Amino acid sequence: VIRTLVKDLSPLVGSRVEINGFVEFTRNQKRMQFVIVRDITGSVQAVYDRKTGESGISEAIEELTVGSAVRLTGNLVKNVDVKLGGLELQIEMLSVLGRAESPLPITHDSSLELQMDWRYISLRSPENLLIFKVQTIMEGAMREFWTKHDFIEIHSPKLMGTASESGGELFTLPYFGGTAFLAQSPQFYKQMAMAAGFERVFEIGPVFRANPSFTSRHDTEFTSVDMEISWIDSHEDVMRMEETWLSFVIGRVAAAYGDEIKELFGVTLTVPTTPFPRIPLSEARSILEAQGHYISHKEDLDPEGERRLAKYIADSLGHEFVFVTDYPAEVRAFYHMRYDDRPEITKSFDLLWKGLEITTGAQREHRLERLQAQAVAKGYALEPLRDYFSFFKFGCPPHGGAGIGLTRLLMTMLERRNVREVTYLYRGPNRLNP
């Protein structure tokens, strides 16, 4: 007998099957004993009639603890009274492969902090398993799209010799008598790939931020999804690539798990049409002003502004996404390219989904003199950026790209409220374990 997954049981009624999983529940009646076992695909009821009289099985079931890893073998029968798929496994053999201490230290109602302490038990719930199944299919679809479109995968170093783009929130560590920094983003290294002629690259990997915040959206380590493409004419090329990519990715997730997402999270996953709406920040500002919500000319949208704009777009265009473009240079990184005829405006964008910013992107300034001038104007010292500037010295094509936080994307997609829920093992200022 080979192990069968619970989801594949149904056609096997009448045969002998083996089930491997965790004990979810047991009930010992005078004559009948019931065990519910769950594997990654679902739960099934197993039953033992004490009258069968096999040696030891009845006692083993009596001693079963919730959470134990077990292997059951027996005849699979139809039983219309059973809620779990109308199936029942009549136990003939039972092995406890990994016994759980009793009781489990957490329940579904335990606090989030306790869930984090016992993360591996918390992750056993169908909702939490679904999050990581969705993550898997989502990343798979991302890479499938990129590979089809001739992107090269890179693994840029996380140990750096100089501080990267933003000086703050940087982790430093002793490094063979010197100092190293942990990468806050692969930004400079994905741009290096453009100078290296890779043309199109992607990377999914960890980034580190020494951010002391304890909010529901901050962490000190997260998975960053980055892409960069060469030979573009403007940030419009980046937006076109990103919307096509996201639409493909969400389509794949919806096809694989749309129903389960609806069932477990109550969220209807809509596959967005392309092109996504685009709106320059100045226009967005006017729309919000007309609603009585004012945003200064040198500022980014605030969360309330993002929500209002998303509602406006949803109401007027029926779309969950909107690219906000053309941010003023004041609120963007020094390496964002600016319009030749409007040097105060960058060729940049943010992407909002359901009113939350999920991406920042731009065409990059690849002309060394302008790039250095923009850095100086922002108050950067040139020396720490020497390696970065060098990437533009010996021929660099025009390029641009975007970055997106994997957990931010998952949170928005599944409408979870806390980054801790969608991170395998969350890291924060006072959370380094388990």
Place this chain on the structure above:
Amino acid sequence: VIRTLVKDLSPLVGSRVEINGFVEFTRNQKRMQFVIVRDITGSVQAVYDRKTGESGISEAIEELTVGSAVRLTGNLVKNVDVKLGGLELQIEMLSVLGRAESPLPITHDSSLELQMDWRYISLRSPENLLIFKVQTIMEGAMREFWTKHDFIEIHSPKLMGTASESGGELFTLPYFGGTAFLAQSPQFYKQMAMAAGFERVFEIGPVFRANPSFTSRHDTEFTSVDMEISWIDSHEDVMRMEETWLSFVIGRVAAAYGDEIKELFGVTLTVPTTPFPRIPLSEARSILEAQGHYISHKEDLDPEGERRLAKYIADSLGHEFVFVTDYPAEVRAFYHMRYDDRPEITKSFDLLWKGLEITTGAQREHRLERLQAQAVAKGYALEPLRDYFSFFKFGCPPHGGAGIGLTRLLMTMLERRNVREVTYLYRGPNRLNP
């Protein structure tokens, strides 16, 4: 006119095309001017007849520097005298999008250290580009296999609160008034996924080793490829999974780049048949002893032993791979499971390819008491391993897995001699830049 990749030019003879790429070479004759331009797919010759007399083109070509990023438009014609595909682009427009300073700071003959200093220029060579194209298709195939077989992708944290498996070679960093460690492997966290009921997981991500070595095979950061599966009966299940996976992956690489690998590296990529040969370490030792090469009973194979064994397997079985199994407990990690009837032998394996060890794998000990006893016997303090041990307290299925270094695999596949060649940006004790 839309940009065409060099590899797609051939059917477009007679039409106007646009090429984007780096200047590889220029020659200015009295009447004719030649420019060779390369993009990621190949090189093409472009030509300008000064008699054409377009304003500025002739001068722009005169000033072109090698390495510059250019965009050319013109008529594509057949020219049997041209080596590069018998094609020639008759220049009608030329834009220098990113000018290279002249001369380039390195040539193909520059030292490896200099190549590292100017990594992005070094990466422009067809050989180096091929390495990362191969890496991309290789990882894509790995994930395709895993996804087909219901694996879940995880991103385990690289910031840890306690030292992981081996205490040595650990990077530490200040962390909000405390101390954090950089992960040396996702070992403990992929095992945690088994306790969480993920059943099968994979991860491709960075790991960090504070190793002061300067050899051709050591680095302080590399990409680790890890997988772990539940509900196994022994390490044989892990080997079966790994050989099927590797055979699939190598097949995909051979199909996509076998010819180019042969052409640029002189390496014939053979898709291995399954099952791979297996040999217990004790038998391998006897074979080597018969050749006069002695290995102590408490030691792993030495590099010379690995090479001899590989030759023996190649000669006798015609296979490039061999699993060496059943290592003595002395030379394996404390968490490797041991045979019930031979507690001095672990249910473990190494995988050799072309005489180089590329994987270590095993069934893990998931029974807490034995696991702790094995740790104690190896001299570990239990307290730092508290979180790890906890994973086995509340029900953990039997499981096992393997890990493989991405660069080690690429080196072996492409027969490169130095890990620096197959790493996007190598990190070593005195190399943190660029």
